[in-house]
Amino acid sequence: MYRIGSGAGFSGDRVDAPQSVVASIAAAGQGGAIIFETLGERTLALGQIARKHHPERGYEPLLEDLLEPILAQCVTHGIVIVGNFGQANPPAAAAVIQTMAARLELGTLRIAVVEGDDLTGRIDLDQTERWDGDGRLPEIEGDVIAVNAYLGAAPIAEAIRAGAQVVVTGRVADPALVLGPLVAHFDWSWDDLDRIAAGTLAGHLLECGSQVSGGFFADPGFKDVPGTADIGFPIAEVEADGSFVITKAEGTGGVVDLRTVKEQLLYEIHDPAAYLTPDVTLDVTGVELAQDGPNRVRVTGARGHAAPPRLKATVSLYGDWLGEAEISYAGPNALARARLAITTINERIRMRQLGVRHRADVIGAVSAFDSDEGDLLVDYEDEAPGDYRVRFAFGGNSQRAVEQAVQEVNALYCCGPAGGGGVRQSVRPRVRTISHMVPRDLVEARYRFAEHHP
Amino acid sequence: MSGHFATTALHRIAHGRSGDKGNRLNVNVIAYEARHWPVLLSEVTVERVAALFAHRGVTQVTRYELPRLGALNFVIEDALEGGVNSSLGLDTHGKCLSYLVLGMEIRVPVEPGEGPRPSPQLQTAP
Secondary structure (H helix, E strand, C coil): CEEEEEEECCCCCCCCHHHHHHHHHHHHCCCEEEEECCCCHHHHHHHHHHHHHCCCCCCCCCHHHHHCCCHHHHHHCCEEEEECCCCCCHHHHHHHHHHHHHHCCCCCCCEEEEECCECCCCCCHHHCEECHHHCCCCCCCCCEEEEEECECCHHHHHHHHCCCCEEECCCECCCHHHHHHHHHHHCCCCCCHHHHHHHHHHHHHHCCHHHHCCCCCCECCCECCCCHHHECCEEEEECCCCCEEEEECCCCECCCCHHHHHHHHCCCCCCCCCEECCCCEEECCCCEEEECCCCCEEEECCEEECCCCEEEEEEEEEEEEEEEEEEEEEECCHHHHHHHHHHHHHHHHHHCCCCCEEEEEEECCECCCCCCCCHHHHHCCCCCCEEEEEEEEEEECCHHHHHHHHHHHHCHHHHCCCCCEEEEEEEEEEEEEEEEEEEHHHCCCEEEECCCCC | CCCCEEEEEHHHCEEEEEEEECCEEEEEEEECCHHHHHHHHHHCCHHHHHHHCHHHCCCEEEEEEECCCCEEEEEEECCCCCCCCCCCCCCCCCHHHHHHHHCCEEEEECCCCCCCCCCCCCCCCC
């Protein structure tokens, strides 16, 4: 049996979560692995921009906060660390970890860097197809920041077989972070598609951290979660045949049950019979779940089919400017005053011909569910006195026009409806991402051991 | 047949989670109890889910059925107004949107002995 835990489910996750996971795996005394998934599509683009400005940056900003408390215990107990925290600059992250090891007097670690995902400047996007899930998103326009392909688990597995104690990656498919250590440990064949599928499913369930163990789940009175301030991150106990139990770190809050596992099983999955990854096409329609004791769910029945012929790649581009500004109206007739603020701003945008996309939400009435056109707000029935916050958003390619639109909201202080207060405003550039499908022969996935320079 | 059915929010008999990839949203809807799986199948239809998102300009809704899990998975195209990097909305990921589906009103069969509680008799003492 092999234990593999999750230490982070996104860039910005709880930084102390890995500690109880590592403590649990270490206490079992058989080694294992801990994975860190800290790389969304947007995060990667931000990393690419950071690296352009500072060649030694572009990796996960919280890297040291995540690893420093656990590095010594991982080294001592044979727990391999695998993370895509290299983001846009895996060699720089490896150097930081090596320096950290020296500081902690752990000697020189064997740190592997996975490369080959960065296709920037190496591929003609016009010769590749758009991914169909982007729907109506506009075609590529503007400057490409980077192109990164989703790599599979093979270079991770090879690095661990070669003795890596830490594997730093950039863009890899999230489940590959788990599949790689499992293939290395059990020596599964890449043609054994059901086992590759099982390892991919374990990865899918672990990749979002606590989302399988009580995070993003609590709904008081319906789905209660104990200890939400200390949710234990998940650990998979995987058998050689690919079956596994999802559990969580000892002595923590949170919950692992059929409900938490079902929600995560289908999270961001489209066709459940064909979840496409670089290593396998995963079919979860035959998956069986069984409660196997408190906070333990046994998972069996993943099936695998041949991997898709092409790899998905994220194209990140400099996007538009986003301006946001908010103002509050409270007390008698507040919603009518909020509505008047919106129509006033709409008219000001038109009068000044600012040419920005714009939208308004009334927080406390209708916001997250509404559309850019405010269809739901139109039909919203005004209630008794309330406490509403009008939130305006403006988008456009002209920084100046977006700033002018935001300034119009500030001007509501004196010129707007009665009793408007608490304006907060921000203007920031955005990156935009779209996905393309690229032929595998254009991508050369590999690993190398980082140079020693503590 | 109102004597055999009660109208309730889907949220009372099912839970779920939403996620995004690009401009594509998926929402899973999972029955708490196996006996409510047929209710999900008959009540939570592609037509009704599409209607919930009509104001977002969705272009396609697909329902996948997972009877072993008692779960439906809806894939909803173009529901995210451009998605995480382009939308002007507050919740650019669509993370709140599972609760738009769970707020749907559905008809649930009333089991024998389970029926609605009788209304209390209200009176002022003479």
